[in-house]
Amino acid sequence: xxxxxxxxxxxxxxxxTVELNDKYRFLILPDTLTKDQNIDKEFIKxxxxxxxxxxxxxxxxxxxxxxxxxxxPFSHRSFFKESEVIPINRIDFVTLVDPLFIFLPYLVKxxxxxxxxxxxxxxxxxxxxxxxxxxxxxxxxxxxxxDMKECADLTLWQYSEKKTxxxxxxxxxxxxxxxxxxxxxxxxxxxxxxxFKLSDTKSIAKExxxxxxxxxxxxxxxxxxxxxxxxxxxxxxxxxxxxxxxxGSITDVNKKxxxxxxxxxxxxxxxxxxxxxxxSAKDKALKKAASGTRSISSFFIKK
Amino acid sequence: MFEARLLxxxxxxxxxxxxxxxxxxxxxDCSDSGIQLQAMDDAHxxxxxxxxxxxxxxxxxCDRNLSMGINLESMVKIMxxxxxxxxxxxxxxxxxxxxxxxxxxxxxxxxxxxxxKLMNLDQEHLGIPETNYSCIxxxxxxxxxxxxxxxxxxxxxxxxxxxxxxVKFSTSGDIGxxxxxxxxxxxxxxxEEGVTIExxxxxxxTFACRYxxxxxxxxxxxxxxILSMSGDVPxxxxxxxxxxxxxxxxxxPKIEEDD
Numbered sequence: 001x002x003x004x005x006x007x008x009x010x011x012x013x014x015x016x017t018v019e020l021n022d023k024y025r026f027l028i029l030p031d032t033l034t035k036d037q038n039i040d041k042e043f044i045k046x047x048x049x050x051x052x053x054x055x056x057x058x059x060x061x062x063x064x065x066x067x068x069x070x071x072x073p074f075s076h077r078s079f080f081k082e083s084e085v086i087p088i089n090r091i092d093f094v095t096l097v098d099p100l101f102i103f104l105p106y107l108v109k110x111x112x113x114x115x116x117x118x119x120x121x122x123x124x125x126x127x128x129x130x131x132x133x134x135x136x137x138x139x140x141x142x143x144x145x146x147d148m149k150e151c152a153d154l155t156l157w158q159y160s161e162k163k164t165x166x167x168x169x170x171x172x173x174x175x176x177x178x179x180x181x182x183x184x185x186x187x188x189x190x191x192x193x194x195x196f197k198l199s200d201t202k203s204i205a206k207e208x209x210x211x212x213x214x215x216x217x218x219x220x221x222x223x224x225x226x227x228x229x230x231x232x233x234x235x236x237x238x239x240x241x242x243x244x245x246x247x248g249s250i251t252d253v254n255k256k257x258x259x260x261x262x263x264x265x266x267x268x269x270x271x272x273x274x275x276x277x278x279x280s281a282k283d284k285a286l287k288k289a290a291s292g293t294r295s296i297s298s299f300f301i302k303k
Numbered sequence: 304m305f306e307a308r309l310l311x312x313x314x315x316x317x318x319x320x321x322x323x324x325x326x327x328x329x330x331x332d333c334s335d336s337g338i339q340l341q342a343m344d345d346a347h348x349x350x351x352x353x354x355x356x357x358x359x360x361x362x363x364x365c366d367r368n369l370s371m372g373i374n375l376e377s378m379v380k381i382m383x384x385x386x387x388x389x390x391x392x393x394x395x396x397x398x399x400x401x402x403x404x405x406x407x408x409x410x411x412x413x414x415x416x417x418x419x420k421l422m423n424l425d426q427e428h429l430g431i432p433e434t435n436y437s438c439i440x441x442x443x444x445x446x447x448x449x450x451x452x453x454x455x456x457x458x459x460x461x462x463x464x465x466x467x468x469x470v471k472f473s474t475s476g477d478i479g480x481x482x483x484x485x486x487x488x489x490x491x492x493x494x495e496e497g498v499t500i501e502x503x504x505x506x507x508x509t510f511a512c513r514y515x516x517x518x519x520x521x522x523x524x525x526x527x528x529i530l531s532m533s534g535d536v537p538x539x540x541x542x543x544x545x546x547x548x549x550x551x552x553x554x555x556p557k558i559e560e561d562d
Contacts, residue, residue: 297347
C-alpha cells in the first residue's frame, strides 16, 4: 500500500516495556508519531473493543495521539545497523486509532441512562485504567457517538446508537471506496492476492466491497454494534469468510474522516462513585425505599 | 467452646425470619451473658439489634467471647430442616471456622446435625445512646403489621404522628391518601391486647414503609410491639421474645418527602 511508504521506518530498541519481550523489534510508525522527537510516547495496555482482551497501544500525551500496535511474526530476518547484524523476530505496525473505538464497549455497557463520563469510562475489573481512559477522552469527540445532557454543573452522556451508526457508516463507505480505487480483490471466493489485480472492478458487486470494509471496521466494534451496523448498512447477516486481519486500514479511514481534533469541553467531573453489586429486585426496591432517609450511623456513635 | 441448647428451635427460626430480609449476613457475638447481634442493613438506614439472654436457653455455655460471622441465608436453609418443637443445640469451638447445629426430636428418635462455614465479617459496632423517648406506643404487633401492610399500598412513606388523642398513621400516594387513627384502649383484659401511649411531647415523623414492613416480619415473635419515638431520632420498633430476649429495629426518619 502506498500509505505504508509514507511511513517512516524506524528502528527502536525496547528496554523499558516489560511486555515487549523481544529485545529487538522493528516498528513501523506513522508520520504523525515521528514528527517531533519528544519521547513521551508510552506503551499502554487497554481493552480491545471487540474482544475485551488487553491489547498493546502506543500513547503520546504531547501529540495527543493513540495508536494500536499490531505485530506480525517475522522470523529468521536480520538487519544491518552500521556494521552490526541485528536479528528481528517480528514487525510491529503502529497505526493511529480513534479512542472512541476503545470507549464504545464502555458506552454501550452504560447505555441505559445518562451518566457522567467518569462513571461510564470505568473499568470495574481494572480500576487502574480509569484515569487513562479519562485522559484519552480528551483526544476525541464523544458527541459523535453519545448524546449529551447538561444538568446543573454536570455533563451527562448516553450512548446513542443512531449517532454511532452515522459515525461508522461513512467509515465503511470510505474503506470500500479505497478498496475499489486500489482494485483490491475482496471476492470471498477468490484467493486474496496482492500481486494480481483485477482489471474490471465492476465485475465484483459493490456489496462485496461494503461487506469487506465492514469486516475490517467491525474488528474494532463490540458484537452488538457490529450487528446494528450490519443492519444499518443493509447487508444480510451471514457468516463472513473473508474476514482477515485488518492491518492499518481502519486508521486510514480515521484520517480521512477528520475527528481527532481536540475537544476541551469534556472535563472530568467528580461525582460520588456508585458501587453496583449484583442486586435482586427486592434489594433494589429496598434501596429505593431507603432514599431520602439519613444514614442510621449518623445518629449513633461509632465504637 | 460455645454451646447453647434451645428447647424450641422454632423460636430461632422465627428470629431468623425476622432479620433475614434486612441483613444478608451478621455477626453473632456470644458471651456468657448470651448472644447479641447488631447490624445495619445494606443501605445503612436501619439497624437491627438482637439480644438473647443466656438464661433463656435450656443450657448455655460460653467459655470465651466468640464472634461468629454467619450468612443468614445459609442459616435459614439449615433451620428449614427442623420442625418447630425440635430441640436445637448450637456448638462451636473457640476460634472455629464452622458452626455445628444439631436438631433432635422430643422423643430423641431422630437426630440430625449440620455444619455451617463461618465468615469473617468486618462490621462496625454502633453505640446506641440511652434516649428518653417523647412517645412510647405499645400496641398489638398484629395490629401494627396490619397497618403497615395496608398503608404501604398507598405510598412509600408512612407518617406516624403521636398526640394526646392517640397515634395516627398516614400516607398518601398516586391513588389518594390513607389514615389510621388509634386511640388508647380504655379497657382491656390483657395488657398486650390494648394500645397504650406514654407521651411527654407530640411527635410526627416520616418513615419508609418498606422498612417498617420488614420489621413486621418479627410479628410472630411477640404479641406486642413497642414503638418509641422522639423528634429527629430514629424510631425504635421493639419486640420482646418471651423468656429469651428481645429484638429491636432502629429506623432513621425520612428527611425529605418523596415526590
